[in-house]
Amino acid sequence: MPATTENNNQGSFLGRISIRRNQVMSMDGSHDQEMEDLELFQKHIGDRFSELLSSTSEDSSSSSSSSSSGDALLSIAWLRRLLDEFLCCEAEFKAVVLMGRDPSQITKPPLDKLLPDLLDRGVKSLDVCNAVTLGLDAVKNLQRLAEIAVAALEQTPLGDGQVRRAKKALSALVAAMLNDDSNAAAKGTERTRSFGRRAGNTNATKYKSLSWSMAKNWSAAKQIHAMMSNLTAPRGAESSGLAQPMYMMSTVLVFVMWTLVAAVPCQERNGLGTHFPLPRQLGWAQPMIGLQEKIAEEWKKKEKKGNVGLLEEMQRMDKLGQSLIEFADSFQFPTETERMDEVKKHVEELGDICKKMEEGLEPLQQQIREVFHRVVRSRTEFLLALDQAAKSTTPAL
Amino acid sequence: MEKNLAENSGKAEDMNTGDNTTNSPAAPEPEDNKLDAKTDGEGEKAADSDHAEGDQDPKEEEKKEEEEEETAEAPPDSPPPNLEKVSEDIDKLLATQQHNADANKKEVTTFDTPNFIPIFLQLVEEKMKRYETNEAKLGENAEEKSSFLECVNRISKLMKHFSEYAQSHQEEDQEENKDKVKGKTDLIINGLGALQQRAMSFLEDEFRSLMEESRNQAKPAEQNQNQKGKQQQVAESSEPESPAEMVTDFPGLPEETVTKLSKIAKEMITGGYGKECCHVYALSRRHAFEDGMHKLLGYEKLSIDEVQKMQWEPLEREIPLWINTWKECTSVWFPGEWRLAESVFGEEKEQDSSLSTNNIAASLFANLSRGIMIQLLNFAESVAMTKRASEKLFKFLDMYETLRDVIPDMESLFPADDGEIKAETTSAKCRLGEAAVLIFCDLENSIKSETGKTPVAGGAVHPLTRYIMNYLRLACEYKDTLEEVFKEHSKMERADSTSRPQYEDTKPNNNNKQKENVSPFAAQLMRVMELLDTNLEGKAKLYKEVPLSCIFMMNNGRYIVQKIKGSTEIYEVMGETWCRKRSTELRTYHKNYQVETWSKILSSLSPKGLNENGKVHKPVLKERFKSFNAAFEEIHKTQSAWVVYDEQLQSELRVSISALVIPAYRSFLGRFSQYLDPGRQTVKYIKYQAEDVETCIDELFDGNPHGRR
Numbered sequence A: 001m002p003a004t005t006e007n008n009n010q011g012s013f014l015g016r017i018s019i020r021r022n023q024v025m026s027m028d029g030s031h032d033q034e035m036e037d038l039e040l041f042q043k044h045i046g047d048r049f050s051e052l053l054s055s056t057s058e059d060s061s062s063s064s065s066s067s068s069s070g071d072a073l074l075s076i077a078w079l080r081r082l083l084d085e086f087l088c089c090e091a092e093f094k095a096v097v098l099m100g101r102d103p104s105q106i107t108k109p110p111l112d113k114l115l116p117d118l119l120d121r122g123v124k125s126l127d128v129c130n131a132v133t134l135g136l137d138a139v140k141n142l143q144r145l146a147e148i149a150v151a152a153l154e155q156t157p158l159g160d161g162q163v164r165r166a167k168k169a170l171s172a173l174v175a176a177m178l179n180d181d182s183n184a185a186a187k188g189t190e191r192t193r194s195f196g197r198r199a200g201n202t203n204a205t206k207y208k209s210l211s212w213s214m215a216k217n218w219s220a221a222k223q224i225h226a227m228m229s230n231l232t233a234p235r236g237a238e239s240s241g242l243a244q245p246m247y248m249m250s251t252v253l254v255f256v257m258w259t260l261v262a263a264v265p266c267q268e269r270n271g272l273g274t275h276f277p278l279p280r281q282l283g284w285a286q287p288m289i290g291l292q293e294k295i296a297e298e299w300k301k302k303e304k305k306g307n308v309g310l311l312e313e314m315q316r317m318d319k320l321g322q323s324l325i326e327f328a329d330s331f332q333f334p335t336e337t338e339r340m341d342e343v344k345k346h347v348e349e350l351g352d353i354c355k356k357m358e359e360g361l362e363p364l365q366q367q368i369r370e371v372f373h374r375v376v377r378s379r380t381e382f383l384l385a386l387d388q389a390a391k392s393t394t395p396a397l
Numbered sequence B: 001m002e003k004n005l006a007e008n009s010g011k012a013e014d015m016n017t018g019d020n021t022t023n024s025p026a027a028p029e030p031e032d033n034k035l036d037a038k039t040d041g042e043g044e045k046a047a048d049s050d051h052a053e054g055d056q057d058p059k060e061e062e063k064k065e066e067e068e069e070e071t072a073e074a075p076p077d078s079p080p081p082n083l084e085k086v087s088e089d090i091d092k093l094l095a096t097q098q099h100n101a102d103a104n105k106k107e108v109t110t111f112d113t114p115n116f117i118p119i120f121l122q123l124v125e126e127k128m129k130r131y132e133t134n135e136a137k138l139g140e141n142a143e144e145k146s147s148f149l150e151c152v153n154r155i156s157k158l159m160k161h162f163s164e165y166a167q168s169h170q171e172e173d174q175e176e177n178k179d180k181v182k183g184k185t186d187l188i189i190n191g192l193g194a195l196q197q198r199a200m201s202f203l204e205d206e207f208r209s210l211m212e213e214s215r216n217q218a219k220p221a222e223q224n225q226n227q228k229g230k231q232q233q234v235a236e237s238s239e240p241e242s243p244a245e246m247v248t249d250f251p252g253l254p255e256e257t258v259t260k261l262s263k264i265a266k267e268m269i270t271g272g273y274g275k276e277c278c279h280v281y282a283l284s285r286r287h288a289f290e291d292g293m294h295k296l297l298g299y300e301k302l303s304i305d306e307v308q309k310m311q312w313e314p315l316e317r318e319i320p321l322w323i324n325t326w327k328e329c330t331s332v333w334f335p336g337e338w339r340l341a342e343s344v345f346g347e348e349k350e351q352d353s354s355l356s357t358n359n360i361a362a363s364l365f366a367n368l369s370r371g372i373m374i375q376l377l378n379f380a381e382s383v384a385m386t387k388r389a390s391e392k393l394f395k396f397l398d399m400y401e402t403l404r405d406v407i408p409d410m411e412s413l414f415p416a417d418d419g420e421i422k423a424e425t426t427s428a429k430c431r432l433g434e435a436a437v438l439i440f441c442d443l444e445n446s447i448k449s450e451t452g453k454t455p456v457a458g459g460a461v462h463p464l465t466r467y468i469m470n471y472l473r474l475a476c477e478y479k480d481t482l483e484e485v486f487k488e489h490s491k492m493e494r495a496d497s498t499s500r501p502q503y504e505d506t507k508p509n510n511n512n513k514q515k516e517n518v519s520p521f522a523a524q525l526m527r528v529m530e531l532l533d534t535n536l537e538g539k540a541k542l543y544k545e546v547p548l549s550c551i552f553m554m555n556n557g558r559y560i561v562q563k564i565k566g567s568t569e570i571y572e573v574m575g576e577t578w579c580r581k582r583s584t585e586l587r588t589y590h591k592n593y594q595v596e597t598w599s600k601i602l603s604s605l606s607p608k609g610l611n612e613n614g615k616v617h618k619p620v621l622k623e624r625f626k627s628f629n630a631a632f633e634e635i636h637k638t639q640s641a642w643v644v645y646d647e648q649l650q651s652e653l654r655v656s657i658s659a660l661v662i663p664a665y666r667s668f669l670g671r672f673s674q675y676l677d678p679g680r681q682t683v684k685y686i687k688y689q690a691e692d693v694e695t696c697i698d699e700l701f702d703g704n705p706h707g708r709r
Helices: A002-016 A031-054 A076-097 A103-107 A111-153 A160-178 A184-193 A197-201 A203-208 A220-228 A236-240 A243-263 A283-303 A312-329 A337-393 B002-010 B012-018 B031-043 B047-056 B060-070 B083-102 B116-133 B142-171 B175-217 B227-236 B255-270 B274-295 B304-309 B312-345 B358-385 B390-413 B420-448 B463-495 B520-540 B546-566 B568-603 B618-639 B647-675 B680-685 B690-697
Strands: none
Touching (some): A031 A076, A031 A243, A076 A312, A076 A337, A103 A111, A111 A160, A111 A220, A111 A312, A111 A337, A111 B274, A111 B304, A111 B358, A160 A312, A220 A243, A243 A283, A337 B358, A337 B420, B083 B142, B116 B142, B116 B175, B142 B175, B175 B255, B255 B274, B255 B312, B274 B312, B274 B358, B312 B358, B312 B390, B358 B390, B358 B420, B420 B520, B463 B520, B463 B546, B463 B568, B520 B546, B520 B568, B546 B647, B618 B647, B618 B680, B618 B690, B647 B690
């Protein structure tokens, strides 16, 4: 089988991702070896996500920005780790399913259906990646507003002008975070408030314009739902074969995309839902279930407000913004020093968040782009393998 | 008073600006004034008409008193308080301070807060009130605006001055005096700051509406005409290659607007409000740019998922639009956008510590261009991901070329980019290239999978041959690109060892004959030709008659050679040797055909065995004639139904057959016809004269069975 010998020289890659596989694997497959690989893959997925779960600091919204125990759930740093884990899972997945394997194995049932499903999910995830990237652009715009507020409130002596300046920026910031598509009510009030010649410049349109749009009618929620369809755990005999890693990879992919959409403002997140079915009976899925529950909890907390994204930094920004607006509303020059100390702390924290965003958003976007390219490349590799398989079964002339 | 009156009529714009009562901001605007405002906003040069209208303003009389203080250009000796006068005082003060600072005198004048400062603040505030309640008026007169901007500038400078003062005095211990002085300075700073914020907020709105207004009106005035028609044309045109048709409308801003924006930006940055300004600019430009792509270039955003689900025809129609959009953006729009950013922000010197100056324009442009480029590249990626199909090759290559052609200019196009855009473009280009290679390699499969067992009637050119050769001819119009794509692709494979396309697997099989210097594309092309040959040979065996299979091979071989010679590009790739080899092969088939068909018949014309000791055996002779006639009739009957489409080949065949048969027949006749009795016998056995044979031969390979004559 030329394909098998052909692929054997890819051992270095295998080594890197710590999956041991015999260099010479005959095509009928040493079954034990395969079982071992699958188990290892399962274990790694479980480990990765439980690491994510356990190292997540609980008090995400507290002001302890030092967060020594780990990154806060859904913070930029945490999302970056999530994506790192995703990339690792993806590499391992390919090692297990694709490498050193006779391509005809991935065309046999039930893989003949499962693999195209997975590849289709991959394509759908690309749009999610793009939407999230745009969403992060919008977050950057929020960051700019917060920076204005910080710059204004850092001034000494703090005067009416800078306070008003900060308030203006913060109001825009807070309103933008409310301005989800779902939040029609908020939109309505905005519109009535902004009556007059300057209407074009007042809130409603300004906030809307903080983000860029995907294709017409594109919906992040629908996309995630589409990715979830047909996602069922393999049963019976299938559950011991390659169907299992296919299912795991699909689950990881859906989970990661769902999390990103939950965290970052995206076009049409309405109806995303807080849960999607994860296999409770399977060990490797437990940490993911744990994370999902935590995220769902956050979601419910913020739901009523009509949030645009659970990104931890955004949420804190929102809170700080509101408290600083309160301060601004009651501000009178000159300020009492006691009051200023508290404000100062808030401003510092807001400044910290801005800094985190400044440092983290760009790399996060790049990482999402990396995920994008990885998914594209893996898809190509799978398609090539399918081609090869099809070729070897084509009757010769 | 009189002076002021005169002043007012001369400065009617001021009146207009102020006509809407400073005292009651909510007062409704007179209708005609509103109109006025609009025309002014667009026209910018209505000073004269303003003048007239200003004179007619019924409210003018009431306003005069207020105007008196607010007229910027009032003569220096006019009664106080006067903005002009106060401004001069402030300028003097600032100049002194600047001088001191330059002279490196550490102590800043402890001003006892010159009393003109509060007056100045009050005046500016009043001036601003008018703007705030009747914003439309700002800026229709250049002088007026700059005078407002000058005020803002003074505020900023004062602000800076006092802040520095406050700072430097913070450390100094002035004991009992300290609090008092500090309180006083702080009060001034607060007043200044509040006013500054109002002014900045106003400028920000002004900046935004300037940007939005021109965005809604869309066009620089000069290019405004007939732009609609042109866009339409381009949107419908499916040939983006013709550069003449490309529209070069960039959704920029009119020059006057840019000038104003630049002035406002300068003041905002000077006052430390640069972030607001950039924020507004960035948002507005991105929306304007995307709007323009949609409205002017007809570019439609499509999700990757959507593209995968689209039929090829509609998708194929999107591709020229995309190509045009890409070319427009990279040739005109981005340079335009860059110039715009530079002319609004470019001249700024470092003022705001957090905004590194020269980079304001650069970073604004970089953010915008990156977003747009990624969006455009996503389409290329998504197209490259669609299901492979042979008909897609050419559009893929079009897109590939489009991307490739811009890559060398990337550095100058996106000077601030760290290589990301270039890398992304290269990646999308590679995806398209890969897809193109795979599609081209799929030709192998379509040849291999053509396993039909029905021979083509008459040995004519097989549809597969036609399809492949025409496809190759079209493909070779992209020869250089294909060469490049194949080269690139094999390079990529070496870099990324995790995947390996099939065409590499098959290489070892066919490199035995190929020399090292054959390009990957040429090798693939050769391989396709070889496969086609093999396939045709297989198909030739489907014919029961060997001569017919020779004709089949000749027909197809001829077709192939003709097509290759007809296209310089393929000819270059395949080379002269190859063609010569093919011609030799064709001659072999020709010879085989002759042998198979005509050698038997010629043997009946051979004098051998007829002539024994000078005696001709009549029965044998009769037999010879009979067998010749029968064989020739048979050949004529069957082979005139055979097909040779190529006229030259047809005549070559006929000529060569004639040359073979006719002399032999003629000499046979000449030699032996005499032995037959003239009359009945001759008629019976000599059915054909040499001319008749020739006529029959000329009827061969016509594709219509000729009945016996």
